[in-house]
Amino acid sequence: MEGASLDAVKAWVQQTRHIAVLTGAGISAESGVPTFRDAQTGYWAQFRPEDMATEAGFRALPQRVWDWYQYRRDLLTGVAPNAGHQALAVFAQQYPDRLTLITQNVDGLHQRAGSVGVLCLHGDIFENRWLDAPRNCCHIDHAVAGHPPYCDRCGNLLRPGVVWFGEALPFATLEAAQHAAHTCDLMLVVGTAGAVYPAAGLAHQARAAGARVVVVNPAPSELDGTAHGVLHGTAAEVLPQLFGAG
CATH class of the missing domain: 3.30.1600.10 (SIR2/SIRT2 'Small Domain')
Known part of the structure; x- marks a missing residue:
């Protein structure tokens, strides 16, 4: 579904008490990070x-x-955070109690952009x-x-x-992410196809708990049908507009 416009979602961001953001490989691909399989060249x-x-x-x-x-x-x-990473970091620095950042990425770009307390569902490649x-x-x-x-x-x-294939996600991190999904008023799902669970399940949990769900992705995702709105664009294009950095 298409649902809400960019202006409507921007208003939700401004008015919402707590936002959970789930990011996937798409936001890092904009910085030139090769995917897991792209690295096998x-x-x-x-x-x-x-x-x-x-x-x-x-x-x-x-x-x-x-x-x-x-x-x-x-x-x-040689890879740097992009405008999407930076918009999230700046917003969280301004409003530290209003945003929980959850990522499927292991590249550390959110942290390098200045985000703290990032819930890294799949671990950190530099650790x-x-x-x-x-x-x-x-x-x-x-x-x-x-x-x-x-x-x-x-x-x-x-x-x-x-986190390797066949391994469980870190328990405390997943528990914190599920808590954020259950208690947020708005969940943004950014740069992910929504096909990897249990990460994708967080969007369903947020919707079931009464939160608005918005997908930000240039291509269709498996979570589009769950969302109240789908914004077709990249994280670097859309997030600065939503969070007042563009």
């Missing part, structure tokens, strides 16, 4: 996603998987965590450099701090 194209983004794949060939994530980290070093439950000897700051780094006492490996 050149040398990396020969490997299956399940070999590069599962615990089993990492345990089988930890050096190869670690190096692929380092390659992806390197790709991100590391231990592959196995850490023992008293496991300290990330003291890990031995390697591909991947490891604990010199027990051999525990560091792994990228992202």
Whole structure:
């Protein structure tokens, strides 16, 4: 459904007590961030996603998987947040109690734009965590450099701090996102096809709880039918207008 106009949604943003924003790969693509599958080019194209983004794949060939994530980290070093990221950050800085930012992205661009308290459903590619439950000897700051780094006492490996296929989302983060969906008055779903759950389910939860739901995306999404309004445009185009930065 098309529903509300841009001016109507802008009025909702201005009048609403609390806004939840769910962002997906589209907002980062505008900054030039390659998608998960786009990053599997050149040398990396020969490997299956399940070999590069599962615990089993990492345990089988930890050096190869670690190096692929380092390659992806390197790709991100030359990427900057765009006007969409910045509009959300500026609004949250001005009204810190009025916006909860939830993202499916692992690239850290929201944080680099100045957003704090971002709920990263799928983790953060720049963070590391231990592959196995850490023992008293496991300290990330003291890990031995390697591909991947490891604990010199027990051999525990560091792994990228992202959610791999077959893994549950971080419980506390998902719980906070669900709370925001249940308590917000307006949810904006930005730059996502709405096909990945449980993230996409947040929009349904918000609607069921009585919130207005608005999709911002240049292409049709699977959440369009749930929304009170669909704004066809990119995050960098639309969000500055909605949040008063354009």
